[in-house]
Amino acid sequence: MSSSAIELRKHMRDARRALPPDTRLRAANGVAEQLLQLPFAPQRGYVAGYWAVDGEMPLHAWQLQLPAECIWCLPVLDDASGTLKFVPWRVGDDTAPNKFGIPEPVFSASALLGAADMAFVAMPLTAFDANAHRIGMGGGWYDRTLGALSAQARPRSVGVGYEIQRVDAIEPQPWDIRCDAICTESRSYFP
Numbered sequence: 001m002s003s004s005a006i007e008l009r010k011h012m013r014d015a016r017r018a019l020p021p022d023t024r025l026r027a028a029n030g031v032a033e034q035l036l037q038l039p040f041a042p043q044r045g046y047v048a049g050y051w052a053v054d055g056e057m058p059l060h061a062w063q064l065q066l067p068a069e070c071i072w073c074l075p076v077l078d079d080a081s082g083t084l085k086f087v088p089w090r091v092g093d094d095t096a097p098n099k100f101g102i103p104e105p106v107f108s109a110s111a112l113l114g115a116a117d118m119a120f121v122a123m124p125l126t127a128f129d130a131n132a133h134r135i136g137m138g139g140g141w142y143d144r145t146l147g148a149l150s151a152q153a154r155p156r157s158v159g160v161g162y163e164i165q166r167v168d169a170i171e172p173q174p175w176d177i178r179c180d181a182i183c184t185e186s187r188s189y190f191p
C-alpha cells in the first residue's frame with residue numbers, strides 16, 4: 001500500500017474521531033434511512049453489521065429498523081483462513097474483544113456462518129469515492145472474505161461512512177471487491 005494511502009487512512013480516522021456526539025447520532029439516523037432505501041435493502045436473512053469503534057459510523061439506528069425477518073450478525077476474525085466469519089448477535093448477548101480490541105460475539109463453533117450465508121454485508125470504511133471505491137483499515141479482511149467467493153455467491157456489500165470521508169478518487173487495487181453501494185448520512189453512491 002502506498003504511503004499516500006497510509007496517510008489518507010490516518011487523516012480520515014482522525015477526522016471521523018473528531019466528530020461531536022450530536023453529529024454522530026444524527027448521522028446514524030441518516031445512514032439508516034439511506035440503507036433502508038437501497039433498491040437491494042435486505043428484507044430477510046442474515047445481515048452483517050459491525051461494532052463501530054474508532055469513530056466509525058454507528059449502525060444501531062439501522063439495526064433497530066431492519067425488517068423483523070433479518071438476523072443481525074457481527075464479524076469475527078478467523079485467523080486460520082485470514083477471512084471474516086459471522087455470528088448472529090442480539091443486544092445483551094456476550095461479547096469479548098478480538099486482537100484489535102473490537103468486541104466480537106462469544107460463540108460456539110456451530111454458530112459460525114460464512115460470508116456466503118449473508119444476504120447483506122455492511123462494511124466500515126476509512127475513505128471512499130463517488131464511484132463506490134472504498135478503503136478500509138488496511139487489513140484486507142473484507143476483500144479476502146468476499147474475494148474468496150464467486151460473484152454469484154457473494155452477498156450484497158455496502159460501505160458505510162461519513163460524507164467527510166469522501167475523496168476525489170481512490171485508485172482501485174487488483175484485489176478490491178467493488179461495493180454494491182456506499183451509504184453516508186445524506187446519500188448513497190453506486191458503482
Ligand SMILES: Nc1nc2c(c(=O)[nH]1)N(C=O)[C@@H](CNc1ccc(C(=O)N[C@@H](CCC(=O)O)C(=O)O)cc1)CN2
Nearest residue numbers: 050051052053075099100102124136137138139141142
Ligand atoms: N468495527 C470494525 N470491525 C471490524 C473491522 C473494522 O474495520 N471495523 N474490520 C475491517 O477489516 C475487521 C477487523 N480488521 C481490522 C484491521 C486492522 C485494524 C487495525 O489496524 N487496528 C489498529 C491496530 C490495533 C492493534 O493492533 O492493537 C489501529 O487502530 O491502528 C483493526 C481491525 C473486522 N471487524
Ligand SMILES: Nc1ncnc2c1ncn2[C@@H]1O[C@H](COP(=O)(O)OP(=O)(O)OP(=O)(O)O)[C@@H](O)[C@H]1O
Nearest residue numbers: 001135136137138139140141142143144147173175
Ligand atoms: N483477495 C485477496 N487475496 C489475497 N490478499 C489480499 C486479498 N485482498 C486483500 N489482500 C491483502 O490485504 C492487504 C490489505 O488490503 P487493503 O489495503 O485493500 O485493505 P482494506 O480494504 O483497507 O481493509 P479491509 O478490507 O480490512 O477493510 C493487501 O495489501 C493485500 O495483500
